[in-house]
Amino acid sequence: MTAPTLPPRLEEVTSSSTTSSTAARRSNRSAFGVAATYALLVAIALVYIFPFLIQVATSFKTDGDASINPLSLIPQTWTSATYQTLFASDLPFPTWAMNSIIVTLCVTVGRVLFCSMAGYALARLHFRGRGLVFAGVITVMAVPGVVLLIPKFLVVNQLGIYDSYAGMIIPLLADAAGVFIMKNFFESIPVSVEEAARIDGAGVFRTFWSVVLPMARPALITLVILSFQGSWNELSHFVVSAQSPELYTLTKGVATLASGGLGQAQQFPLKMGAALLMTIPVAVLFFVFQRQIMSTAEGAEKG
């Protein structure tokens, strides 16, 4: 292969600063390099995707098929037994799902409201003690979550909200990172619009509600994604804040399947199906807001 036969895209890779004869040699090497890169990427991508494909396939297999052919992506006999068991048996899967939805919705709405209020105040409103409050927020952000496992139970228990929705939801509303994100966002947008609203006679609350919040849409979406994903996938807090089976969320309930708590010792299709169903809401969110999520994670670094 010589340089002219290469597609123009590959030409771009090779530097234009070299002379034409070395460029030809280089593009030969880089053509091979590109092919190798693709092969490597595809191989790694397969490793990353294959577990999920197996998960989907296994959920439609029979128990025997799953244990004899754990690798095959096509069930020998298709069966929806898994999903019938999950939705139409004495397994309280729908209850778990309902609890997860309730908790996630409450936590997401609460966090978005409280974090944007606090973030706005810390970024824009001048009040005595603002620096101190912000320093406090930064400090509590540094405390590792798992260390707080036992301590949080102690407070929830002392407040008398152990084993209730309140105990599961209210502690999760505390989100220092969310406050931090919103503060950073409000500092990045120009203050002139708010000033205009204020000069027109709008109070602080009115300005916040009808001028500031609509402008903050990108940051609010970020916060919704983080809160939804965080509370939907939360496990440890629910482990220490409630114990009744009626209050099991999906994470806690499906976790009991793993250890065979309900006699599902080896029923891999059932486990895969349950795990798959609990992944779907987050997966949908992920694919809908993919662009946003990617830049969120990247933005966290630039922060």
Added chain:
Amino acid sequence: MTSPATTKERSARPRGASASRAGQTSAGWLFVAPSLVLLGLFLLVPVLMAAWVSVSDWNGRGSPFAGTVAFVGADNYQTVLTSEGGLQARDFGTALRNNFWYVVLVVPTQTIVALSLAVLVNRKVLRGRGFFRTAFYFPSVTSSVAIVLVFLFLFAGSGAVNKVLGWVGINGPNWFSDPRGVLHLLLGVVGIDQGPAALTGNGFLSITWWEWLAGPSVAMSALVILAIFTTSGTFMLLFLAALQNISGEVEEAAMMDGASGFQRFRLVTVPMLRPTLFTVLTLGLIGTWQVFDQIYVGTQGGPAKTTITPAYLSYTTSFASQNWGQGAAIAFILFFIILVLAAFQRWVLRERTTVPRRKRYLTTGAGR
């Protein structure tokens, strides 16, 4: 930020409390109040309360502030840390050993994997880069419970992983029920089955040095792979952002100077990634010392306690054994370990002010 309104407001501020300023003070406190109360109640108060419980003999019944609960000083810490603590101290030593190997394996590997993935998908002319990013990042957004279930299936005795290993003639272990230490297994290959007396006779934190040297158990190794699988995508995005911030000019200049691809990566890209590297290593360290979900769902500390971690032990000590004081003490020791290690890492990776003359231009480039 330099709009006329801001400057006007700034210049007006020192002159004193106007009506709007007073309004801002009350509004400001009102706006931060919900978050402040929540953070205080569920982050600050818990720490203080647990501090008290860790030095008390509270048994889980009633309030820890009741008159019947007594102050016991450092007893709980002593039980956990010293050899007189018996089983509890052995468990804590084992938990630290397990988590230590987990951290040692996961943190460097996930950092290298994440950086490699980022470099691979950062190519300017890559078809389907969106697809690759999605594929690598997706495991990070799914619930740890769901992923653990999938891994339990993949790593089952006759599961997919062992099937693949069978193709190349390897008889895979029964991953999640194999308590043998990986290092002990490797030593066994060269014929060392028993540690020297110096190692089996002495120890640290109630378990012998020989036990420390066991390495992660086979079961823990599966959890190590799980951790790398789920976190490398997140860290890949961090590296990707940093890579995109490196200007093309720097790369070009290095290319003009005749640096090869690998040289450019090692001498230009890596030094400029230093701040991100620091972030990733710190987040990795903090995260891996807190491993809980995977243990709770997947192994419950088994087989033979080779996957208990301090976080999980703190939970079982409190909730199952009702030794709340000891459970809280373990949480504080863990907190201390994380703080010390994070500080140590900060010190190791600090920006050195004096650098060898040869390297000086690199450091000034990275120190942004």
